Amino acid sequence: MLRWTLLRAANSDRMAGLARDSATVGRVVARYIAGETIDDGLAVATALAAEGMDLTIDHVGELVDSVEHAELAADVYRRLLADVQARSLPAGVSVKPTQLGLHIDHEGCARLIEDLAERATAAGVHLTLDMEDHTVTETTVRLVEQVRAAGAANVGCALQSYLHRTPEDVRRLTRLGVSIRLCKGAYAEPAHLAHQRPVEVARAYLDDARYLLREGTEPRFATHDHRLIAAIKREAAVIGRDRGTYEFQMLYGVRPQMQRALVADGYRLRIYLPFGTQWYPYFTRRIAERPANLLFFLRSLAPRRGRDRDALPAPTASKPSW
Numbered sequence: 124m125l126r127w128t129l130l131r132a133a134n135s136d137r138m139a140g141l142a143r144d145s146a147t148v149g150r151v152v153a154r155y156i157a158g159e160t161i162d163d164g165l166a167v168a169t170a171l172a173a174e175g176m177d178l179t180i181d182h183v184g185e186l187v188d189s190v191e192h193a194e195l196a197a198d199v200y201r202r203l204l205a206d207v208q209a210r211s212l213p214a215g216v217s218v219k220p221t222q223l224g225l226h227i228d229h230e231g232c233a234r235l236i237e238d239l240a241e242r243a244t245a246a247g248v249h250l251t252l253d254m255e256d257h258t259v260t261e262t263t264v265r266l267v268e269q270v271r272a273a274g275a276a277n278v279g280c281a282l283q284s285y286l287h288r289t290p291e292d293v294r295r296l297t298r299l300g301v302s303i304r305l306c307k308g309a310y311a312e313p314a315h316l317a318h319q320r321p322v323e324v325a326r327a328y329l330d331d332a333r334y335l336l337r338e339g340t341e342p343r344f345a346t347h348d349h350r351l352i353a354a355i356k357r358e359a360a361v362i363g364r365d366r367g368t369y370e371f372q373m374l375y376g377v378r379p380q381m382q383r384a385l386v387a388d389g390y391r392l393r394i395y396l397p398f399g400t401q402w403y404p405y406f407t408r409r410i411a412e413r414p415a416n417l418l419f420f421l422r423s424l425a426p427r428r429g430r431d432r433d434a435l436p437a438p439t440a441s442k443p444s445w
């Protein structure tokens with residue numbers, strides 16, 4: 124229930140304002156967000172690459188309210204693609220269609236995605252469309268089909284195992300040779316569309332992962348769930364799938380020790396690295412994923428009374444406090 128409330132709060136402007144004004148939240152944000160500017164993001168990306176990790180860089184933002192804002196977001200991605208290529212970083216980019224205006228101008232959004240896909244293909248940089256809530260699932264899958272049909276070969280798509288429709292989408296995109304990022308799903312979705320119990324979501328994830336290990340093009344397993352990671356490694360070994368042909372993905376700031384252990388064991392690992400000023404919805408979903416974070420988050424938004432809530436210790440990127 125608390126998780127659902129928090130996920131709804133991810134779309135609240137009032138809560139976003141409160142969070143931005145809280146110094147405590149600001150310090151915790153640094154655990155999940157690489158900074159505000161492209162240069163901040165690239166600096167962290169360079170450091171992680173030196174540790175043997177690949178990246179997919181995300182300019183945080185979603186649900187823009189004007190075509191102008193969608194164009195501005197696309198400009199940041201254009202610069203990012205050029206910078207990644209110029210620095211030869213082992214990095215792709217991740218884009219949310221609603222950040223490019225999907226909700227307000229479908230055709231305009233499709234044009235921006237086609238343009239970014241062309242540029243990404245020319246630069247040899249992989250571009251993944253993040254998957255947002257169920258209202259845009261079908262449109263997002265179609266956008267991927269569209270840009271693939273137009274010749275942009277290195278565009279992939281995230282799919283969410285909690286949705287009942289996902290096994291079909293996995294097969295639909297696999298038939299086109301699309302590289303799929305498989306995740307559990309981060310939004311509050313109703314029971315007629317999505318599995319609700321964690322054990323059902325994990326079971327669905329493993330079924331999709333097994334299919335992708337057998338049939339998928341460069342499958343990307345985005346999870347911090349150590350049981351799923353162990354099961355995927357085992358399954359890959361049993362069917363003889365080479366470690367170089369699939370990868371694990373994790374979020375910046377989440378389970379960093381597990382991240383390093385995977386790299387040390389010779390597995391491919393890509394870190395999802397967000398930067399930018401519009402971090403509130405992304406950050407709120409991260410908080411909702413970990414029950415221990417919830418109370419702390421809500422208390423840090425409450426007005427101070429008699430004690431300095433902002434005096435909590437500041438976590439750092441290298442040594443998280445939770």
Ligand SMILES: Cc1cc2nc3c(=O)[nH]c(=O)nc-3n(C[C@H](O)[C@H](O)[C@H](O)COP(=O)(O)OP(=O)(O)OC[C@H]3O[C@@H](n4cnc5c(N)ncnc54)[C@H](O)[C@@H]3O)c2cc1C
Nearest residue numbers: 253254281306307308309345346347372373374395409412
């Ligand atoms: C690279 C990547 C890309 C993603 N892209 C999308 C996308 O496009 N669309 C989408 O809907 N979702 C996306 N997600 C989010 C995903 O759907 C899940 O919400 C999220 O990854 C948590 O699920 P889990 O598989 O890690 O398992 P969980 O069971 O949630 O987590 C396993 C363990 O990992 C740790 N953990 C997990 N999350 C956190 C956290 N935020 N803070 C601290 N510890 C944590 C905890 O110890 C937890 O017990 C992405 C996730 C990753 C890793």
